[in-house]
Structures are given as structure tokens and as C-alpha cells.
Amino acid sequence: MNGEAITAQIPHRYPFLLVDRLLEREPGVRVVAEKLLTINEPYFQGHFAERPLLPGVLMLEMLAQAGGFLESEPLLGKPIFLAQVLDARFKGAAFPGDKLRLEVSPDASFGGLMRIKGIVSCDGRVLCTAKLLLKNSVGPKGSA
Amino acid sequence: MSDLKTELKTMIIERLKLEGMTPDQIDDKAPLFGEGLGLDSIDALELVLGIEQHFGVKIEDEAAGLQAFKNVESLTAFIAEHRTA
Numbered sequence: 001m002n003g004e005a006i007t008a009q010i011p012h013r014y015p016f017l018l019v020d021r022l023l024e025r026e027p028g029v030r031v032v033a034e035k036l037l038t039i040n041e042p043y044f045q046g047h048f049a050e051r052p053l054l055p056g057v058l059m060l061e062m063l064a065q066a067g068g069f070l071e072s073e074p075l076l077g078k079p080i081f082l083a084q085v086l087d088a089r090f091k092g093a094a095f096p097g098d099k100l101r102l103e104v105s106p107d108a109s110f111g112g113l114m115r116i117k118g119i120v121s122c123d124g125r126v127l128c129t130a131k132l133l134l135k136n137s138v139g140p141k142g143s144a
Numbered sequence: 145m146s147d148l149k150t151e152l153k154t155m156i157i158e159r160l161k162l163e164g165m166t167p168d169q170i171d172d173k174a175p176l177f178g179e180g181l182g183l184d185s186i187d188a189l190e191l192v193l194g195i196e197q198h199f200g201v202k203i204e205d206e207a208a209g210l211q212a213f214k215n216v217e218s219l220t221a222f223i224a225e226h227r228t229a
Contacts, residue, residue: 084186110189111206133186 001025010068011076015042018062019069019102027072030105035062039096054094059128060085063118066102067134070116075136083113084133092127094120100127112136149220151198156216159194160187172217180215188213195219201226 001022012018024032037054044052064082068075094100100122107115113135120128153167160183174180177188191213192203201223203209212222
């Protein structure tokens with residue numbers, strides 16, 4: 001699953017769509033996606049000019065975007081945002097040419113919030129693990 | 145019931161890292177969210193998990209859960225009612 005199927009589910013677009021391909025998708029259970037890094041990524045211009053490497057926070061964003069495919073309904077036009085980052089660990093760097101594997105599964109949910117567990121890996125090496133809280137709809141009345 | 149209330153307040157303080165607060169500073173009838181204790185929807189998810197782990201009570205029905213989350217008094221009653229042990 002790729003291309004139009006991806007842009008039909010999440011609202012992210014160039015230059016900030018960070019999911020290239022879906023390998024597995026079972027809404028509410030598990031998503032495995034891929035992001036392929038090329039030297040032409042805009043952020044490699046300055047991070048860093050002499051030694052391009054992927055900013056760690058973008059791995060969190062990749063996991064959040066992959067998490068959008070855990071929802072069974074398309075998220076286009078919905079008020080979605082990243083609400084919390086928990087236990088993020090960056091264990092390795094990613095470079096131009098790397099094929100990143102993004103694995104996410106839900107951990108808990110309540111009131112329009114879904115907490116997911118995610119792993120970014122490359123060729124079997126774990127680069128990042130984190131829990132993220134994603135907001136996908138209007139939560140409890142009167143709360144932020 | 146009052147023991148359960150104190151236990152619940154202690155759990156809320158620890159789980160939500162309300163540093164410097166003591167159980168007796170939480171008013172039984174003060175709203176947990178917004179004014180009152182000032183919790184937000186992120187805290188609500190933490191609270192759901194805390195209640196499940198600490199008291200063994202699962203909150204599956206979100207509407208019932210939100211009703212119970214009104215204040216410490218309503219939440220204590222909810223836990224007492226659904227607790228199996």
C-alpha cells in the first residue's frame with residue numbers, strides 16, 4: 001500500500017509526508033511502514049552540511065504519522081495532533097540511503113487520545129523507541 | 145469508603161506527579177478537570193491506566209468514565225461499585 005492510499009488516510013504532504021510505504025496495516029492492532037531517506041531530503045541541507053544525518057525528532061514524527069494508520073477512519077480534515085512524547089530513546093543515527101522501518105501498535109486509549117508504542121529500525125538495528133500520545137478527535141468536555 | 149478515597153487521592157498524586165500535594169489538599173467535591181485540580185485530557189488517560197493497574201477496575205465505557213471523573217467522590221463510588229476484590 002502506497003501513494004494515494006497513504007494520502008487518503010493522513011493529511012501530511014510534501015515536504016512533510018514521512019511515510020513512503022505500508023507493509024502491514026491492521027487498524028487498532030499494528031502498522032508497519034517504511035520511510036526511505038534520500039540525500040535530497042530538505043533537512044539534510046543543514047543537518048548537517050558536512051555530515052547529513054536524520055534529526056532524531058523526525059523519527060518521532062515518522063512514528064506519529066505511521067500511528068495515523070492505526071485509525072480505521074481517514075484522518076483528513078480532522079483535528080489531529082501529537083499530545084505527548086514519552087520514554088523516547090535515540091539509539092542510533094539514520095543517514096541518506098537508509099530504509100527505515102516504522103512499527104507502531106496501540107498501548108492505551110481514552111477520550112480521543114491514543115497512546116502508541118513505536119520502534120524505528122534500519123536493517124535490524126533499532127534506532128529509536130518511544131511512546132507517543134496522539135489526539136485524534138475532540139476529547140472530554142471542558143478539558144484541554 | 146474514606147480509606148478508598150485516600151488511596152485514590154494518593155494514586156492520583158503519584159501517577160500524575162502532582163508534586164508537593166497531599167491527599168487532604170484534594171477536595172472530594174472539587175472538579176478533577178479544568179478548574180479545581182486542573183487536570184487535562186492527557187491526565188485522563190493516565191488516570192484510566194492508574195485505576196486499572198491500582199484498583200483492577202477497567203473503564204471501557206468512555207461516557208461512564210467521564211461521568212465518574214467528575215470529582216474524587218464520584219470516582220471513589222465508581223471504583224467501589226466496579227471493584228471485584
